[in-house]
Amino acid sequence: MYNGETFLKLRYATDPEAETFFQWEGTVFAFIPGQPPKRVFECVGMNVARATVEDGKLYVTSRELTYFLDPTTHEKLDEWVNPWTNETLPVIHIANDPVQMALPIGIPLNARSNAASNTTAVAVEIPLFYPNPLATEEGKFDAYDGNKMYQAGEFFTFRCATSDLEKPDTIDKVDLDWTRICGFAPFMKMGKTNGYLIFHCTGYKLPQNSTYEQLHPVLRKEIQDRLSEYAHAPCKYDAAVKSVSSWSYFRQHYDRYVNDPKTVWPVSQAE
Template structure:
C-alpha cells in the first residue's frame, strides 16, 4: 500500500470509527483494527467501565518434585477507556484500570489470610494481588514508527475471532539492589492471554461493545510474601474468565472482599490518571515496610 493510500485509509477509518449509523468494522483498516482492540478491552463508551472476571488454579513447579496445587484464584479488573488525539498519529484511546486476584484455600474456597509454607514450615501472611493502577499507553491508528496499526495476532475461524498474545517480562526487581545485571535477582515471568469473541458481535457497531472470553496463564517467580528465600522453583497461574455486563455479576467472594478491604476497586481510576503502574513487587515493598517495626538506633560507647 502506498503512503498516500495508507493515509487515506487511516483518515477514512477515523471518520467512520464513530458514525451515526451502524456499520461493519474492517480489520484490515488501521482505525477499525484499533476499534476492535478497544471493543475487546473497554466498555460501551468513553468513561463507561468494563469489568473482567477470571478464576483458576495456582501451582508450584519445583525440579525433582510433583507440581502442587497451592491456591485457587479469583480475580477481577475494572477499567475504562478514553479517546486521545495526536496531531500526527490520529485519534486513539487509552485504558486505565485496577485489578485484584484473591488467593483462596484450594479445599474450602475461603479467602486466605495465613498460609503454611510447605517448604519452610513457616506460617506467613498472605498478600493478595491488588494493583492500582494498571494502565496502558495510548494506542493510535499510526504507530510511533509511522507504520499502520495492525493486530497481528487477530485471526478468524468461522464465527469466532481469536486474539492470543504473550507478554515476556524481565525487569529490575524493585526489592533487589542495583547489581542485578551481575548477580541476578531480576523479575522473570511471562503472561499469556488468549481472547476469543463472536465475530458478528464484534464487527457490527450496532452492538455497543463486545463480550470476549479470555484465558490467562502466568509463569513467574515465587510471590515475595511466600518468603521462599531464593528457593528454586516457579509458580504457574492458569485461569479463564470473561468480560461481564457489570460489576454486580462478580461472584460474592470478590464483592465481599472488595467491600471489606478494597473499596476503591468498585470503580476504575480517572481517565487522566498519571500515576505509575503498580505490580506485586512494588505493592509488596510498601506492604512489608508498613508491617516491619521501625528500626531502633543501636547503642554505642
C-alpha cells in the same frame, strides 16, 4: 486487519466514560526443578477499567484484585503454610491500583478465527523482563525474592463471536483465558529458590453497566466491606503515576507486613 480500535470494543468499551469489568478464576501451580508440580492455591480476580482513544493512542487505566484461595475449602487465605519451609506466613493478595498502559491505535491484533464455531480468538502476549523492585544492594528483601531481575509473562486470549468484531459497538459477550508465569509471590518467602508459578485461569467480560455487585462473592464482599475504591476504575489515565505490581506493592507495604502480622490484606487506601 484488527487493531487497537477493535481491542477497545473487545476488551473495554467505545464509550470513554464507561467502566468495564472482567473477572477470572483458576488454579496456581508451583514448579521447582526436580520436584513434582504442586497445586498451591486457587484464585479469583477482577479488573475494572476505563479506556479512551486520543492522538492515535489507546489509553487504559484500571484497578485489579486477585485473591489466593485455599485449594480445598475455596476460601480466602489469611495465612499460608509454606510446604517447603513449614513457615506460617501472612498472605498478601494482589491489589494493583492503578494498572495503566498506552498503546498505538494502529497496533495489529493476533486474531485466529474458527469457522466451525463462528468465533474469533484474539491472543495478547506480554513478556516481561525488568529490574526486580525488591532487588537492593543491601539485600533487604532477599528472603522474599533474591532475584535481580523480574521475569514473567502474561498471556491472554479473548474470544467472541466473529460477527461482533465487524460491528462498531462495544462487545459484551467475551470469554477470557489467562495464563501467567512469574516467580514465587514475595509473601511465599522463597528467596532465591529456583522455580516459578503458573496461574491458569478462565473468565469473562461482564455486560456493560454492570457493577461490582455482579462479581464473584469473594470479590463482591471484599469490595463492599473493605475496598470500596475497587468498585470503580480511576477517572482517567495519568502518565505521571506508575502502575502497581505485586512486587512494588510488597515493597510499599513491607514495614507494615513485618511489624503488624495481624493486618488484613490487601489494605484499603483509607487505612
